[in-house]
Amino acid sequence: MIPKLIFVMLAILSTTAALASPAHSPWPGGIGIVHIPGDQRPSVTVDDQPALVLRAGNEWIAVVGIPLGQTAPGAITATISVPNQESRQVEIEIRAHAYEEQRLSVDRKYVDPGQEELERIFVEREIIDAALGHWREASLAGLSLKAPVGGRRSSSFGRRRFFNDQPRSPHKGMDITANSGTPVSAPISGVVTATGNYFFNGNTVIIDHGQGFISLYCHLSEISVDEGEWVSTGTAIGKVGATGRVTGAHLHFATYLNGTAVDPALLLTD
Ligand SMILES: [Zn+2]
Missing domain, CATH: 2.60.40.1590 (Peptidoglycan hydrolase domains)
Known part of the structure; x- marks a missing residue:
């Protein structure tokens, strides 16, 4: 009886440790x-x-x-x-890690933006970078995430991308394919630090989970939270859409630690 109990306790302890980080x-x-x-x-x-x-x-x-x-x-x-x-x-x-190439065709304005669009992109970049690099003191129990939406997940994080054959920065998130209008939920609690309609990202929500752990949701058809709002795990934050630089409806889901994009697949538990 006792050895069995010890085994169960060890199993619980190791699960807790595995979930923490x-x-x-x-x-x-x-x-x-x-x-x-x-x-x-x-x-x-x-x-x-x-x-x-x-x-x-x-x-x-x-x-x-x-x-x-x-x-x-x-x-x-x-x-x-x-x-x-x-x-x-x-x-x-x-360690070295090989990332493949990805070639996509999009509207010409996303590859060759005009002067007015360039100015808009510059202003938005500053807002987005500030939100993604933000530090808020908080004590976190762990970094395990529930998927923000069900659907087919691309393994395209890190891919070197070419839009209309022109090289652009690597893909810094995971794309989850779902129908427009499918609800997107917060994968873990945090504070909404930015919402907006941005040139490349379309309708966007950024959540600050504390200690530089930030998540980003792009191309939404609808945003259902406000800046400054506290969201719990599972809170609806918006709906899947096809706004911004996209080839079809999907959620671009990205996660950041110490200001740098990390593969969300490393944090998802389901
Ligand atoms: Zn994406």
Whole structure:
């Protein structure tokens, strides 16, 4: 009886640990995990940007987003500071990861925007970048996400993209195909920090989950939340659509850590 009970308890403990933080996925667009023993909460920075820290069992875990543009093989350095101790540095070894090419055809204005559109893009870029790089102190229990919408998921994160044969920045999210009007829900709680109709992203919602963990939802047909609103897991935030630079109705779902896009597939649990 007792061994069985111990086994069950261990199983629960390991499940909890597995849910608390994603797996160590040390490649461009992936997530690096740094284990930090001790009781005092450390602060961790990567490239002078603060990184997310979670408590797991009797240690702390730094969850570090690795930029898609990171050279691989290579390394990034995490600086760990604990009150009343000298700060130390830990190297995260980065493995190479092959991303395919993706070629798409879109309306010409999305490849060759006019002067007025360029000015609009510039203003929107600043708003979006500020929201994606925002830091809000918060204590997080974990980073596990429920899918914001059901549907076929592309594995196109990180793909090098060509629009009408012109090279553009890599794909920084996951595309989930669903019919226009399908409700999109928050995959974890947070604060809505930006909503708007943007040139490339169409109708967009950005949610701040705390400690630099941010999610982005694009091409919506409808937005159903306001800036500053607190959303719980499962709250409807909008509906799938085909607004902005798209080839059809889908949700562009992206996740960010320390200001860098990481593959949402590494965080989804369903
Ligand atoms: Zn997309």
